[in-house]
Amino acid sequence: MAILMQLTLGGYTQYLYVKPETEQGKHCVKELDAKVSQYEQRTQDAMRSQQASYDFQMIGYRACTQQTLLPQPCGSEPVDPSAAQSRICWQDYKES
Numbered sequence: 001m002a003i004l005m006q007l008t009l010g011g012y013t014q015y016l017y018v019k020p021e022t023e024q025g026k027h028c029v030k031e032l033d034a035k036v037s038q039y040e041q042r043t044q045d046a047m048r049s050q051q052a053s054y055d056f057q058m059i060g061y062r063a064c065t066q067q068t069l070l071p072q073p074c075g076s077e078p079v080d081p082s083a084a085q086s087r088i089c090w091q092d093y094k095e096s
Contacts, residue, residue: 050081 020026057078064074 047081054078054081 020029061074061077068074
């Protein structure tokens with residue numbers, strides 16, 4: 001009931017994209033789109049690099065664990081970059 005009241009009384013914000021009409025506005029949107037594209041490309045490149053590093057570390061870790069009988073001689077297992085604990089640094093990230 002409380003949730004229903006909040007939804008009914010609270011209202012919500014709705015955003016609507018309106019294409020700019022001026023040349024300056026069009027130029028601004030074009031620049032912003034280019035920045036977003038560059039940011040997404042850098043993010044993908046960084047993720048590929050992190051995955052390659054992880055794969056390389058796992059090869060060494062697996063080789064180490066197969067060659068020894070001692071408990072934990074190889075240290076802890078590398079953290080997969082797609083795991084939740086490795087994505088924490090991305091929360092609240094803002095491009096400067």
